[in-house]
Amino acid sequence: MPKIEKKLTEFIEKHLSLLYFIAISAVAFYIRLIGRHFLSGDMDTFLLSWFEQMQDAGGLHGLKEQIGDYNILYQTFIALMTYIPLNPMTMYKALSCVFDIGLALAAAYYVCEFKGVPKWGRLFNTVYSVIILLPTVVLNSAYWGQCDSMYAFCILMAVCLLYKGKNIPAFVFLGLSFALKLQTVFVLPFFLAVYFVKKRFSIAMFLVSLISFWLSGSVAYIFGRDLLAPFKVYLEQTSTYQSMYMCSRSIWLVFGNEYNDFGRFAIILTLSLCAVGFYLILDKAKKIDTPDQYFSALSYFVWTCIFFLPAMHDRYAYPLDIIIIVLAFLDKRYIKFAVFSAFFSFMCYAPFLVHANGLYREDGFIELFVFAWFTYTVFKRTLDEPPLAEKGSNGR
Numbered sequence: 001m002p003k004i005e006k007k008l009t010e011f012i013e014k015h016l017s018l019l020y021f022i023a024i025s026a027v028a029f030y031i032r033l034i035g036r037h038f039l040s041g042d043m044d045t046f047l048l049s050w051f052e053q054m055q056d057a058g059g060l061h062g063l064k065e066q067i068g069d070y071n072i073l074y075q076t077f078i079a080l081m082t083y084i085p086l087n088p089m090t091m092y093k094a095l096s097c098v099f100d101i102g103l104a105l106a107a108a109y110y111v112c113e114f115k116g117v118p119k120w121g122r123l124f125n126t127v128y129s130v131i132i133l134l135p136t137v138v139l140n141s142a143y144w145g146q147c148d149s150m151y152a153f154c155i156l157m158a159v160c161l162l163y164k165g166k167n168i169p170a171f172v173f174l175g176l177s178f179a180l181k182l183q184t185v186f187v188l189p190f191f192l193a194v195y196f197v198k199k200r201f202s203i204a205m206f207l208v209s210l211i212s213f214w215l216s217g218s219v220a221y222i223f224g225r226d227l228l229a230p231f232k233v234y235l236e237q238t239s240t241y242q243s244m245y246m247c248s249r250s251i252w253l254v255f256g257n258e259y260n261d262f263g264r265f266a267i268i269l270t271l272s273l274c275a276v277g278f279y280l281i282l283d284k285a286k287k288i289d290t291p292d293q294y295f296s297a298l299s300y301f302v303w304t305c306i307f308f309l310p311a312m313h314d315r316y317a318y319p320l321d322i323i324i325i326v327l328a329f330l331d332k333r334y335i336k337f338a339v340f341s342a343f344f345s346f347m348c349y350a351p352f353l354v355h356a357n358g359l360y361r362e363d364g365f366i367e368l369f370v371f372a373w374f375t376y377t378v379f380k381r382t383l384d385e386p387p388l389a390e391k392g393s394n395g396r
Contacts, residue, residue: 017120017121017122017124017125018120020125021120021125021128024125024128024129024132024133025101025132027133028100028101028132028133028138031133031138031142032093032097032100032138032141032142033142035093035138035139035142035143036089036090036093036142038142038143038353039089040143040144040145040352040353041352042144042145042146042352043089043092043144043145046068047068047088047089047092047145048088048089049068050067050068050075050078051078051081051082051088051092053067053068054067054075054078054079054082055082059079059080059082059083060076060079060080060219060223061223062079062082063075063076063079063219063220063223063225064220064223064224064225065225066229066233069233069236069237069240070147070180070233071179071180071182071216071217071230071233071234072179072216072217072219072220072225072229072230072233073176073179073180073216073217074147074150074180075220076216076217076219076220077095079219081095089145092145093141093142093145095147095150096140096141096142096145096146096147096148096149096150097141097142097149099141099147099149099150099152099153100131100132100137100138100141100149101132102149102153103131103137103149103152103153103156103322104127104128104131104132104137105128106153106156106157106160107127107128107131107156107322107325107326108123108124108125108127108128108131109124110156110160110326111123111124111127111326111329111330112124112127113160113164114163114291114330115291115329115330123329126329127325127326127329130325131322131325134321134325134342135342135346136318136321136342136345136346136349137149139346139349139353140315140318140349143353144315144349144352144353146315147180147181148181148315148318148319149318150180150181151177151180151181151183151184151319152318152319152322154173154174154176154177154180154184155173155174155177155184155187155319155323156319156322156323156326157169157170157173158170158171158173158174158177158187159187159190159294159295159298159323161173162191162194163291163294165200167200167201167205168205168208171205171206171208171209171212172208172209172212173212174187174191174209174212175208175209175210175211175212175213175216176212176213176216178209178213179212179213179216179217179230182234182237182238183316183319185305186301186302186305186306186319186320187298187301187302187319189274189277189278189301190297190298190301190302191206192278193277193278193281193282193288193297193301194288196281196282197281197282197284197288198288213230214230216230217229217230241311241313242259242260242263242311243257243259243310243311244256244257244258244259244262244263244266244310244311245257245310245311245312246311246312246313246314247313247314247348247351247352247358247359248306248312248313248314248316248317248348248359249306249307249312249317249344249345249348249359249363249367250306250307250308250312250364251307251308251364251367251368252266252310252364253359253360253361253363253364254361254364254365254368259310259311262310263310263311266308266309266310267309267310269308270304270305270308270309273304273308274301274304274305277297277300277301277304277379280379281297286378286379291330292327292330292331295323295326295327295330296327296331296334296377296378297378298323299320299323299324299327299334299337299374299378300374300375300378300379302319302320302323303320303324303341303371303374304371306320307367307368307371314348314349314351314352314358315348315349317341317344317345317348318345320341320345321338321341321342321345324337324338324341325338325342333377334374334377337370337373337374337377340370344359344363344367347359347363
């Protein structure tokens with residue numbers, strides 16, 4: 001082998017992980033770049049219209065009034081974009097793509113942290129690749145122009161920091177996630193379960209999230225926005241959609257779309273199923289001591305909310321897909337559920353991006369079976385082992 005060729009191969013072998021990371025990042029960038037001209041229905045009807053309204057209202061001065069139906073933090077991003085002389089659709093997508101990267105890096109970092117392996121190695125690159133190239137992640141930001149990676153990133157940071165005992169930043173991220181999407185409420189039962197079981201922080205820590213949420217509107221307050229506006233936005237959202245499901249992964253695909261008949265029942269059913277999981281965790285029958293136990297319990301609460309609550313939308317399963325992928329890397333038993341979750345979420349995107357069919361009634365039955373299988377996998381050890389309380393252990 002020639003000397004220069006030998007040096008080149010040695011360099012590649014020595015820096016293989018870094019070179020792979022750069023290569024996969026380049027691929028991820030390219031597939032997002034080719035989607036920059038794709039005009040989704042939401043981009044055409046809502047996002048570009050909000051940008052124009054914000055621009056006509058004077059950029060940041062437009063924050064004094066509600067434009068669109070997203071909360072103030074996202075409106076602030078839109079207002080700031082009006083000062084940048086670039087294509088608004090490109091800016092919307094670029095903003096979300098930045099959080100795609102943050103989401104993939106955070107997932108890779110914490111999987112390595114939880115498994116006790118070196119960062120930037122094989123496992124890091126594998127997790128990073130799966131997240132950054134996940135079809136729903138790519139389509140959501142680079143094609144649809146949506147912002148789900150933003151609040152999913154905040155949720156992931158919040159739950160990982162909470163596990164590490166870094167309570168203040170965890171609750172700050174929880175508040176920021178609420179500031180971006182009301183659907184952050186899906187993780188709230190889990191945070192309450194951790195509070196009761198671990199007893200590592202005061203209930204007052206939830207005020208940190210509340211303050212973080214409120215402070216997200218600071219720029220708007222300066223320009224004359226109502227100080228209670230962040231709360232009012234979500235109060236208005238709760239009555240916007242009177243439908244059992246909206247092209248979502250929902251049990252109500254099976255029973256029909258009669259909100260007036262089943263809406264309250266669906267909410268009560270969801271709360272009851274969450275209460276069962278909550279009870280098993282508090283009784284110490286379901287452990288949340290190790291990372292895999294912790295993320296499996298979190299996944300149960302999020303999946304329960306998405307599958308059984310009414311008025312769920314096509315993109316609401318986005319954080320669930322990320323959480324279960326993290327769980328799958330922590331415990332191989334959950335790989336099949338991660339694949340299923342990502343595939344069904346992908347199917348939900350079809351009607352909005354290519355006008356294809358979404359989910360059918362039969363898909364509701366399939367997901368019910370998979371959810372039941374997943375629930376059994378999460379909680380089956382509660383049938384085999386006595387509660388930790390009976391062993392005199394307080395867990396981690």
